[in-house]
Amino acid sequence: MCDTLVALGNSTEDGSVIFGKNSDRSPNEAQVLRYFPRMEHPEGDVIRCTYIDVPQVPETYEVVLSSPYWIWGAEMGVNEYGVAVGNEAVWSKEPYRKTGLLGMDLLRLSLERADSARKALQVIVDLIERYGQGGSANKDFELLYHNSFIIADTREAWVLETADRFWVAEKVRDVRSISNGYTIRDRWDMASPGLVEHAIDMGWCDSRKDFDFARCYGDPQMDAITMCSERFARSMELLRENKGSINVEFMMGFLRDHGGGEWDPWSQTKATICMHAGPSVVSNTAGSYVGHLAPHGQVHWFASSSSPCLSLYIPVYVGGVGVPEELGRGNGVFSADSPWWIHEKMARTVHMKGYNQLVSLLKPELERLQKKFVEDAYKARERSLSLPADERRRVLREVTESCFKAAYERYKEWSEKASRVEVAGKPPEKYCEYWSLQSDAAKLDV
Ligand SMILES: [Zn+2]
Numbered sequence: 001m002c003d004t005l006v007a008l009g010n011s012t013e014d015g016s017v018i019f020g021k022n023s024d025r026s027p028n029e030a031q032v033l034r035y036f037p038r039m040e041h042p043e044g045d046v047i048r049c050t051y052i053d054v055p056q057v058p059e060t061y062e063v064v065l066s067s068p069y070w071i072w073g074a075e076m077g078v079n080e081y082g083v084a085v086g087n088e089a090v091w092s093k094e095p096y097r098k099t100g101l102l103g104m105d106l107l108r109l110s111l112e113r114a115d116s117a118r119k120a121l122q123v124i125v126d127l128i129e130r131y132g133q134g135g136s137a138n139k140d141f142e143l144l145y146h147n148s149f150i151i152a153d154t155r156e157a158w159v160l161e162t163a164d165r166f167w168v169a170e171k172v173r174d175v176r177s178i179s180n181g182y183t184i185r186d187r188w189d190m191a192s193p194g195l196v197e198h199a200i201d202m203g204w205c206d207s208r209k210d211f212d213f214a215r216c217y218g219d220p221q222m223d224a225i226t227m228c229s230e231r232f233a234r235s236m237e238l239l240r241e242n243k244g245s246i247n248v249e250f251m252m253g254f255l256r257d258h259g260g261g262e263w264d265p266w267s268q269t270k271a272t273i274c275m276h277a278g279p280s281v282v283s284n285t286a287g288s289y290v291g292h293l294a295p296h297g298q299v300h301w302f303a304s305s306s307s308p309c310l311s312l313y314i315p316v317y318v319g320g321v322g323v324p325e326e327l328g329r330g331n332g333v334f335s336a337d338s339p340w341w342i343h344e345k346m347a348r349t350v351h352m353k354g355y356n357q358l359v360s361l362l363k364p365e366l367e368r369l370q371k372k373f374v375e376d377a378y379k380a381r382e383r384s385l386s387l388p389a390d391e392r393r394r395v396l397r398e399v400t401e402s403c404f405k406a407a408y409e410r411y412k413e414w415s416e417k418a419s420r421v422e423v424a425g426k427p428p429e430k431y432c433e434y435w436s437l438q439s440d441a442a443k444l445d446v
Contacts, residue, residue, distance in 0.1 A: 001226050001283040002075065003273045004086035004150040005177040005235050005254060006157045013247040019152045019291035020251040021086035022308060023066060023075035024275040024283035026138065028442040030069045030330030030340040031287035033304045033316075035323045036112075038062045038080065049073065049105040051135040054127070060112035064316055064323060066287045066302060069331045070139050073104030074111075076289045080318045081115040082154045082298045084291040088178050089137065089145040091222035092163035093204070096144035100134025101127055103147030110151070117153040121160050124149065125167050125192065132165060139332070148178050154295040159184065163217040167192045175243055177235035180228035182214035227271045234259055235273055248301060249374060251290045256309040265355050266427050274309045276351070277438075279430040288313070297381045302327075305343035305411075309359070310350060312370055312407040315377035317396040320389075324404045334444035339408055341444070346415035348439060348446040352432075354423040361421065362414055369410065373403045 001024040009015040023031060038061055045056035050072040061081065065074035076086040087103040101109070106124045114120035136142045148161040150172075157172040161182050169190040170176075196211045204216035223229060238254045239246070258272045265276040277284035288308040290301040301313035304327050316323050330338035334345070350358040380399040384392040426432075439446055 001180050001228070001271060001275065002086070002088050003177060003179050003231050003235050003255075004076075004088060005175075005239060005251065006150050006152050006172060007175045007239060007243070007246040007251070008157060008172055009155075011174045011239070011243045011246055013245050014294070016292060016294035017152050017154055017157060018246055018248060018251050019084040019086070019150070019157070019289075019293060020255050021076040021150075021289050022255050022273060022275065022285045023287045024271075025068055025075075025286040026140065027277045027284040027306070027438045028332050029139065029286060030332065030338060031066055031075065031304060032069050032330050032340065033302055033323050033327035034065045034067055034074070036060070036063050036065070037320065049109075050102050051099045052101060052131060054101070054109070054131060057113055061115065062318060062320065063108065063111045064300060064302070064318065065108060065111070066289055066304060067104070068286070071102065071104050073102055073106070073108040075104060075107075075287060077107065077111050078291050078298075078300050078318065079111040079114075082291075082293045082295070082318070083111060083114055083117055083120050084152045084289075084293060085110055085120060086150050086289070088148045089180050089226075090148045090161065090163075090182055091219040092146050092182075092217045093202070093219060094146065094164035094166065094217065096146070097132050097134025097164070098136075098144070100132040102135050102137055103133060103145075103149070104137070106133065106147065107149065117151045117156055117158055120151045121158050121169060124151075124160060128162060128167065129165055129192070133162065148182065150176065150178055152291070152293060154293045154298070161213065165192070166195050166198060166217065168195060168213050175236070175239035175246075177232060177239060179232040179235070180226035181223040181232065182218045183232060184213045185215070186212050188213070230259075230270060231273055248290055248292050248299070249370075252301065252308070252313055252370070255288050255290065258309070265351055266431050274307065276307060277434075279434045297385060299377050299381055305340055305347070307347050310347050310362070310366070311343065312366065312373060312403070312410070314400065314403045314407055315373060316400055317381075319393065321393050321396045321400065324401060327404070332442065334442050342408055342415075343411045345444060345446060346411045346418060348435065348444065349415055349418040352427060352435060352446060353418055353421065354425055354427075357423045358418050358421070361417070365410070369406065373406075376403065
């Protein structure tokens with residue numbers, strides 16, 4: 001499960017587009033950050049995606065991708081042109097295919113091939129129509145779904161919702177979010193040929209007048225299971241309430257949201273935007289991204305870890321700057337050299353000891369450090385604008401590296417602190433059982 005949000009320039013503090021996504025996955029699936037430079041490819045080259053091969057293009061663009069470790073594609077990412085894409089699992093009445101392109105593969109292909117949001121949309125729909133979407137999105141059991149996307153660039157954004165080979169797209173006017181259900185109803189800007197006619201043929205509606213994409217194509221049972229309506233309503237509420245003043249730190253706050261009011265992972269019954277798995281919530285936020293798509297100096301904020309509320313977003317830049325190689329390490333089992341698992345050990349210790357008590361101890365430092373990262377990242381951006389290319393890359397890479405090191409040193413300290421501190425109360429038995437099973441499977445001792 002996931003949530004993706006965007007605010008256009010008419011709704012943000014500085015007039016630039018701001019994009020955000022939480023990727024919610026199985027609790028033991030490390031999500032890694034990958035960097036690929038701009039590349040040229042020989043004629044006739046074929047690219048092996050997660051399940052199928054597709055012909056390569058002569059040139060692919062520089063991309064930064066947040067990917068479940070075993071998947072070719074990505075849950076979210078950005079390219080050198082400031083095109084940012086996030087996908088969502090959605091369930092329709094159309095058939096699912098056991099093989100094909102995953103939504104995450106489509107996402108990566110679009111970033112590698114498009115220099116604008118509009119072109120990225122076209123890449124995705126062309127690939128869907130040509131190869132079909134399909135294949136399991138889960139490593140341990142078969143999980144088939146269709147996909148929706150928010151596709152943004154430095155000027156505009158699109159919502160694209162697909163049901164097998166059918167699709168519909170809406171140009172974002174100001175603020176918009178998507179979750180794990182369809183949101184486009186009877187108004188759209190582009191659609192696949194035969195979209196309405198197919199719904200009429202299937203008996204889902206009587207005429208164009210009666211057509212509602214979400215109602216006709218959506219699977220209402222899955223909407224209830226994924227609890228997507230509440231999350232969609234909450235993300236739209238946060239965006240609308242803050243319209244006009246949205247900046248990068250607001251977007252980070254939206255992605256750290258637990259619905260407002262009292263919240264405790266031990267007693268939660270519903271999934272929230274910052275998603276914490278447990279006996280009643282199957283997915284866990286595994287990675288988070290805020291894209292500041294400013295036309296003259298983008299800054300991309302990645303928290304390559306679970307629980308954004310316990311994570312620091314690290315600044316990443318495009319233009320040949322790259323990302324720390326360590327962030328690419330991690331799989332389905334604990335490893336002390338994987339940053340994702342280092343953070344995970346801390347996060348699980350906090351959850352088992354008592355989230356609310358521990359967060360009150362750690363939060364002041366987390367907030368102070370995040371503020372410092374933001375200040376350092378934008379100072380470096382300003383300084384770099386007048387520098388020659390090589391020097392620019394060096395200055396920006398230094399900020400990424402120093403924030404990365406500071407964050408992971410802190411996670412290790414917090415892990416120690418959380419394991420030492422005495423806290424009253426114990427998690428409910430079902431909660432303990434759930435996380436013991438998970439941690440045993442990952443060979444993680446917490
Ligand atoms: Zn949280």
